[in-house]
Amino acid sequence: MTKGPAEDIFKALDALDHLEAPVADNRKKVPFQSLFSYATDPAFKPDESFKLALTTDLALRRDLKRLLSKNLLCHMDKRAAASSEEITVRQEDSFTLRLIASQSNPDHIYLMLSTEDPQASPVFLFIEEDNGPVYRIAIGDFYDGDGQILLDRQDPVIKALQNHATEVLIV
Amino acid sequence: MGAEELLLESGKSAELSAAFQCLSDCEVDGEPKYSPTLCREVGKLIVCRTYATPLMELCHLICAAQRLGSYEYFFWDCGPARAAQFQAYCQKNHTGAQSGLVLEATGLRIHGAQDTFCIQYSRMPLLCGLMEFLLSSIGYGEVDEIAKQLQATPYSRKSVSLLANELSKKLYAFLKVHLPSAQSQRKFRRLVEFCQEDITTIDDSMILDFWCQESTAQASLADFKTYESVFLSFVRLLQAYDGARDLDNLKKTRSIGYDGEAGEISPDLLSEALESADETYCALERLKSPPINQVKFLNKLELNELELFLKSGAIAFRLPLSLLRAQSFTPLQNRLTQALRRKADKQEIKAIISTDDIASYSENQIAFEKLSHHLETISHAAVQALIEARCLEVINVLMRLKPALDLSSLKPYLIPTDDQDGKALTLAPGKIAERFLNILSDPEQVGEELAALMLRSQNAYKGLSRKGFKEDLSEHPVLRTAFIEGSPLLIDILHDIQAYLERLDSLEITKSCWDNQFNSDRRVFAGQFETLYGAA
Numbered sequence: 001m002t003k004g005p006a007e008d009i010f011k012a013l014d015a016l017d018h019l020e021a022p023v024a025d026n027r028k029k030v031p032f033q034s035l036f037s038y039a040t041d042p043a044f045k046p047d048e049s050f051k052l053a054l055t056t057d058l059a060l061r062r063d064l065k066r067l068l069s070k071n072l073l074c075h076m077d078k079r080a081a082a083s084s085e086e087i088t089v090r091q092e093d094s095f096t097l098r099l100i101a102s103q104s105n106p107d108h109i110y111l112m113l114s115t116e117d118p119q120a121s122p123v124f125l126f127i128e129e130d131n132g133p134v135y136r137i138a139i140g141d142f143y144d145g146d147g148q149i150l151l152d153r154q155d156p157v158i159k160a161l162q163n164h165a166t167e168v169l170i171v
Numbered sequence: 172m173g174a175e176e177l178l179l180e181s182g183k184s185a186e187l188s189a190a191f192q193c194l195s196d197c198e199v200d201g202e203p204k205y206s207p208t209l210c211r212e213v214g215k216l217i218v219c220r221t222y223a224t225p226l227m228e229l230c231h232l233i234c235a236a237q238r239l240g241s242y243e244y245f246f247w248d249c250g251p252a253r254a255a256q257f258q259a260y261c262q263k264n265h266t267g268a269q270s271g272l273v274l275e276a277t278g279l280r281i282h283g284a285q286d287t288f289c290i291q292y293s294r295m296p297l298l299c300g301l302m303e304f305l306l307s308s309i310g311y312g313e314v315d316e317i318a319k320q321l322q323a324t325p326y327s328r329k330s331v332s333l334l335a336n337e338l339s340k341k342l343y344a345f346l347k348v349h350l351p352s353a354q355s356q357r358k359f360r361r362l363v364e365f366c367q368e369d370i371t372t373i374d375d376s377m378i379l380d381f382w383c384q385e386s387t388a389q390a391s392l393a394d395f396k397t398y399e400s401v402f403l404s405f406v407r408l409l410q411a412y413d414g415a416r417d418l419d420n421l422k423k424t425r426s427i428g429y430d431g432e433a434g435e436i437s438p439d440l441l442s443e444a445l446e447s448a449d450e451t452y453c454a455l456e457r458l459k460s461p462p463i464n465q466v467k468f469l470n471k472l473e474l475n476e477l478e479l480f481l482k483s484g485a486i487a488f489r490l491p492l493s494l495l496r497a498q499s500f501t502p503l504q505n506r507l508t509q510a511l512r513r514k515a516d517k518q519e520i521k522a523i524i525s526t527d528d529i530a531s532y533s534e535n536q537i538a539f540e541k542l543s544h545h546l547e548t549i550s551h552a553a554v555q556a557l558i559e560a561r562c563l564e565v566i567n568v569l570m571r572l573k574p575a576l577d578l579s580s581l582k583p584y585l586i587p588t589d590d591q592d593g594k595a596l597t598l599a600p601g602k603i604a605e606r607f608l609n610i611l612s613d614p615e616q617v618g619e620e621l622a623a624l625m626l627r628s629q630n631a632y633k634g635l636s637r638k639g640f641k642e643d644l645s646e647h648p649v650l651r652t653a654f655i656e657g658s659p660l661l662i663d664i665l666h667d668i669q670a671y672l673e674r675l676d677s678l679e680i681t682k683s684c685w686d687n688q689f690n691s692d693r694r695v696f697a698g699q700f701e702t703l704y705g706a707a
Contacts, residue, residue, distance in 0.1 A: 003368075005418050007359050008436045009444045010411035014355035015218040016445065017403070018184050019191045020210075027189045031197035032306040033204055036247035063311040070241065 025049070030060055039067045039171070042123065042138040055133045064126075064134065068169050073122055074115075076168040078130065086162035094120070095170055099161060102150070109158050111137070111149045113170070118145060122170045127157060130165035187349035191217070193307040194300055205252050205300045206460035211453065213300040218350070219442040222301065222342060227335040229298045230321060231288045234331060235281040237322050238269045246303075252296035253461065261292075271326065283326035308349075309341045358394055361385070362408045370412050375492035378405050379695065387702050396703070397508075398696070399479070399501040402493050406486045407448075413485075414444035451484040451667065454660045462649050463657040466639030468549050476542060477664065480671070487667075491674050492688075498535045499689070500696050507704050517705070524700045532689045536675060539668055546665035548631045551624070552640060553658040555632035558608060558625075560644030560651055566607070568658045573624060580618040 030053050037044035038054075046054075053060050074095040079087060090097040094116040102108035113122065121142055127135040135157045139147050151158055160166045194213060197204040205213075216222045236245035239261065249260040265274050271282040278291040290298070305314050317334050324330045365381050366372050378401060385395040394400050418440060436444070446453070455477060457463055469477070479497055480487060487494045506523050515523075530538065550572055557565035569576070612629070614622035632640065644651040682688040 003363070003415075005436050005444075006408075006411040006415035007356065008441060009414045009448065010359045010407055011352055011355040012218045012441055012445055013407045013411060013448060014358060014404075015350055015352065016211075016214050016449075017407070018351055018355075019188055019214045019218065020195075021188050023185065023189045023192045027185055028196070029189045029193050029307050031193040031204075032303055032311065033197045033199055033247050036243060037199070040244075040248070059310065063306075066311060066315060067243065070243070 030054075030057070032063075035060065035063060035067060038136065039064060039124075040071075042140075046136075051133070061128070061134065065128075065169070068126060068171050071171045072169060073120055074168075074170040076170070078167055079164045087164060088162070090161075090168060095122075097125075097161070097168060099158065101153075107153050109151055109153050109155075111151055111157075111161070113139065113142070113147045113149075115145045120145070122147070124171050126169040126171065127160050128167045128169070129160045129163060130167075132160065135160060184349060184351035184354065187308070187346075187351075190304060190308040190349075194303055197303060199247075199250055202251055204250075205296070205303070206464075207456040208453070208460040209252060209296055209300050211449075211456055212297055213304055215442055215445055216301065217304070217346065219438045219445060220343075220346070221438040221442050223335075223339050225298060225301055226339050226342070227332060228290060228294060229301055230317075230331045230335040230338065231281060232279075232290045232295065232298050233318050234321050234326055235272060235279050235290060237318070238272045238281070239264045242318055246299050249299075251461075252299045254292040254296060257295040257299075258292040281326065283328075286326070286328040288328065288331075305338070305342065309345050313341055314338070354394075358404060359408065359411075361395075362404060370409060373405060373409065373490075375490055375496075378402060378490065378493045379496065379692075381405075383695070383699055386699065397501070397504050399497045399504070402490070402497045403482060405490065405493070406483050409486050409489065410448035410484065414448050417447065418444060448484070451481045451664075454664060455481045457660060458657065462653045463660070464653075465649050466653040466657060467637040468553075468639075468657055468661055469545075470637075473542060473545065476538060480539075480668070481664070487671055488674050491671065491678055492680065494671075495532045495535055495675070496692060496696075499530055499532060499692075503529050503696070504700065507700060511704060520704050521701075524697050524704075529693075532685045532692075536672065536685070539672055543665060543668045543672065546661055546668065548635070550658060550662050550665060551628040551631035552635045553654050553661065554624075555628040556640060556644060556654050557658070558611065558628070559632075560654070561608060562644070562651060562655060563608070564655045568662070569621075569624070571659055571662045576624070577618060577620055580616070580621070 028049070030050055034044075034046070034050055038046055038050070054064070074093050076090045076092040076095070076097065079090075088099045096112075096114050098110075098112040098114075100110045100112055102110060111125075113125070115122075122139050124139065125135075125137040127137065129135075133156070137149060137157060139149070141147055161168070191210075191214065194205045194210045195203070195207070216225055232245075233242045236242040239245060245257075245260065245264075250256045261274055261279050265272065273280040273282065275289060277293070278289045280287060280289040302314070317338050321331065321334055324334070362381075363370070366377065382395070382398050382401040385401065386397075388395075394404060418436070455474065458469060459474065479501070480494065483490070483494055503523070503526070507520065510519055510523055550568075554565055554568055554572065557568060570578075610616040612622055612625040617625075639650050639653065642650055644654065680688045682691050
């Protein structure tokens with residue numbers, strides 16, 4: 001008499017239990033909240049699992065790009081590898097990105113960002129290496145169209161920026 | 172079904188669990204964005220497939236949020252998903268310049284050329300949770316394309332409804348692949364087959380027999396490997412039959428739109444049935460959710476100790492020994508599976524199986540008694556906290572805590588209702604109740620029993636230093652609400668534990684005493700573990 005409805009209720013209860021079952025670490029997904037905070041909040045500190053997911057999960061990278069595209073000021077695409085020389089200047093729209101060695105300390109490099117647009121006030125640089133990690137650099141001080149960040153010469157961000165197969169998104 | 176198919180199917184449902192777990196894992200400003208209660212609500216929408224109307228509301232909300240700026244900022248820049256947070260976000264971002272958007276006292280109203288729709292602030296947390304689930308299941312790309320179309324199309328109920336249907340179809344397609352309904356069906360049928368279609372025959376020994384047979388069977392379902400999952404499967408089976416019986420009774424009294432013979436339940440009825448089956452477990456989730464979690468009535472360990480008991484609900488009284496077995500042997504089986512995962516050798520597996528580090532049935536009963544004692548103390552302390560805050564709700568709490576309390580001495584402080592026989596009494600609000608609060612501790616006025624209860628409440632309150640018990644509730648409205656809503660839950664759990672302990676006392680066990688029963692069961696479990704984990 002009640003078997004049919006009981007089966008329906010059982011299936012729903014069982015599905016609810018499955019839904020809430022613990023998930024192995026390697027199957028966990030990144031909540032969109034984390035991606036949003038990463039894309040918009042300079043104070044957000046991504047944990048290791050987030051960084052790893054951003055390196056290995058192509059769907060997550062696509063989502064990040066889609067999200068960034070909504071506030072995008074400039075997209076500096078990959079460069080054709082016309083020469084084997086490392087890139088030190090990237091220019092797109094009104095933005096220019098330069099890598100300039102520090103004169104006082106040869107181990108340091110200045111990442112200089114400038115724009116001709118007086119209204120622009122960039123918050124982040126997202127640097128995406130082809131088949132590599134994504135780096136996020138918060139631009140703390142940006143005045144009168146100029147900002148600079150001092151980085152170690154060995155910093156992976158510098159290596160990525162020197163690479164032809166790297167995209168830069170300025171938001 | 173072959174092992175490969177089973178593996179494939181479990182992978183699919185793991186994808187769904189991973190998508191859903193995004194909700195409980197989601198944190199903002201160091202606290203969970205979605206409360207356990209909210210996660211459960213979203214879960215019910217999914218498994219009962221009652222998401223069509225919420226998706227329609229969500230699409231209206233996306234339209235409104237886009238007029239405020241961006242839907243991403245609306246949902247993920249507002250902090251924890253609470254009605255007040257969304258209301259504050261709307262107030263902050265509503266400039267008045269956004270055409271067709273009006274802030275109302277209870278919600279956000281969006282106007283089109285001909286249509287209007289109001290989304291209540293109180294609905295927004297659930298809609299936000301549903302949105303988070305959509306992004307982690309069908310994906311941000313798919314949802315964003317719908318959001319773009321919503322923005323590009325002139326707002327009307329019809330256009331929103333069309334796009335909501337599209338979203339609904341995408342979710343349906345995802346769930347069709349990932350919701351493990353075939354697996355659940357096989358489980359149900361195996362359980363029913365084992366008790367030969369007569370669920371009244373299910374008892375403690377049948378559950379143990381089922382586990383011994385199924386856990387080592389070659390074509391065993393993954394869900395029957397652990398004793399705990401077998402026990403909970405039987406609990407679910409009995410809950411499902413209870414729910415179906417209730418539906419049948421309802422059908423006799425009114426037309427409820429389902430055909431019991433054909434086994435068709437409408438999604439809304441299914442959702443209702445789920446709610447009643449899960450009633451006690453929901454109490455646990457409410458304790459973990461705001462506002463009640465603002466007071467530390469129970470710590471993490473105590474909540475964990477209660478979990479299995481509350482998951483069992485009323486079935487714990489039908490299967491008292493099975494619950495004790497699960498309490499005692501689940502930690503041991505968990506240790507064994509962990510050891511196997513790290514590829515422990517045979518010796519280590521044997522050592523775990525024969526360990527003495529396992530709580531016996533008597534020890535588990537003592538643990539329940541301790542929990543019961545703690546809940547009693549907490550409930551009394553809550554009474555005192557409510558009295559100190561002059562919360563009149565304390566009267567309901569007192570009556571729930573001691574239903575048999577003799578309140579005849581309070582007659583002078585109560586006002587008779589206008590019942591014709593004049594016997595029924597009711598408490599009047601305002602001054603009379605205020606007077607009642609003032610005299611509560613005076614034995615001469617309220618009698619020895621109530622005065623003793625008040626003294627116990629004062630002492631319990633003084634002795635507790637947990638979060639929420641030392642603050643002045645009159646200055647913290649959230650804590651006040653936490654006490655008002657949390658106290659009845661705690662008292663219900665307390666009464667359930669006391670009833671369960673009484674049930675155990677009256678239980679006729681085959682091995683004359685609990686220690687003998689435990690030792691006998693231990694041999695059965697050890698033998699089964701040896702076969703199951705290759706230590707034989």
